[in-house]
Amino acid sequence: MNSIHFMWAAYIATWAILGGYLVSIVRRYRRLQREQKDLQGKGFE
Amino acid sequence: MKKAFSILAVFSALLLAYATYQALVVAPTERTMGDVQRIFYYHVPCAWTAGCLFCVNLLASIAYLTWKSSKADALAVSAAETGVVFCSVVLVTGPIWARPVWGIWWTWDMRLTTTLVLWLIYVSYLVLRKFSDSAQTPKLAAVLAIFGALDVPLVYFSIWFFRTQHPQPVIGGGGSLDPRMLRVFLINLLAFSFLGAMICWWRFRLEVFQRELDEALALEALLGPDGLPQVSARSRSPLGKSPSATGPA
Numbered sequence: 001m002n003s004i005h006f007m008w009a010a011y012i013a014t015w016a017i018l019g020g021y022l023v024s025i026v027r028r029y030r031r032l033q034r035e036q037k038d039l040q041g042k043g044f045e
Numbered sequence: 046m047k048k049a050f051s052i053l054a055v056f057s058a059l060l061l062a063y064a065t066y067q068a069l070v071v072a073p074t075e076r077t078m079g080d081v082q083r084i085f086y087y088h089v090p091c092a093w094t095a096g097c098l099f100c101v102n103l104l105a106s107i108a109y110l111t112w113k114s115s116k117a118d119a120l121a122v123s124a125a126e127t128g129v130v131f132c133s134v135v136l137v138t139g140p141i142w143a144r145p146v147w148g149i150w151w152t153w154d155m156r157l158t159t160t161l162v163l164w165l166i167y168v169s170y171l172v173l174r175k176f177s178d179s180a181q182t183p184k185l186a187a188v189l190a191i192f193g194a195l196d197v198p199l200v201y202f203s204i205w206f207f208r209t210q211h212p213q214p215v216i217g218g219g220g221s222l223d224p225r226m227l228r229v230f231l232i233n234l235l236a237f238s239f240l241g242a243m244i245c246w247w248r249f250r251l252e253v254f255q256r257e258l259d260e261a262l263a264l265e266a267l268l269g270p271d272g273l274p275q276v277s278a279r280s281r282s283p284l285g286k287s288p289s290a291t292g293p294a
Binding site: 002004009010011013017018028029032035036 | 084
């Protein structure tokens with residue numbers, strides 16, 4: 001591996017970590033929205 | 046509020062795209078290290094952002110201990126989680142840079158070790174938040190956060206206090222940086238700081254939403270599906286005793 005491969009590896013790792021975290025936030029947010037809809041369906045606000 | 050957030054998210058994405066273009070294309074190639082030096086444009090801004098987020102966690106923890114504000118506690122946990130993510134980027138990109146430059150992935154150098162300890166402290170903070178159900182958890186976590194934050198200045202000043210292999214700071218540390226590199230570095234610093242603030246804000250909204258929903262679920266459990274208070278067999282029985290306990294008088 002030469003210098004440029006290490007550079008790409010670092011950039012890809014950065015975006016994999018940040019992207020993975022953003023996806024996890026979106027999934028948690030959607031799960032909460034589903035739970036909120038279920039509660040509203042039962043008459044709770 | 047939602048529209049403002051969307052506009053800021055788009056702005057953040059554009060700023061990051063511009064900063065990445067600057068780092069990969071516009072910044073000159075370093076003479077001795079070559080292209081691997083460009084990792085610096087991601088590594089240092091992520092370290093700065095993580096440090097800022099841990100400082101937010103410290104301030105929010107102090108605010109929680111002072112005023113017992115639930116919002117302050119929510120901000121503390123959001124800042125800690127986002128800070129751990131940025132600190133993880135630092136701990137991954139650092140060894141990727143070190144392998145071709147130093148010839149090793151890791152060394153127990155003071156800067157590297159204190160950064161790893163910092164990451165471990167905040168991971169333990171998040172584990173405590175996730176797996177402890179005690180009412181005292183936010184208070185314990187706030188105290189842990191205050192002790193954890195003591196490591197932040199130690200990480201920063203470790204390269205002054207100890208003999209270390211880690212490069213000296215480029216700003217305020219006697220190191221020199223080409224003005225074109227400095228410009229690209231500052232653009233990336235701004236972009237990652239903005240991204241950190243955006244993610245922390247989003248995570249904070251999620252935490253507040255989660256707490257509101259937990260309260261609603263607790264209310265549902267208390268009132269039952271018909272919206273009336275749940276009456277146990279014990280309280281229905283005469284004299285407030287359970288049927289089995291009300292034997293012949």
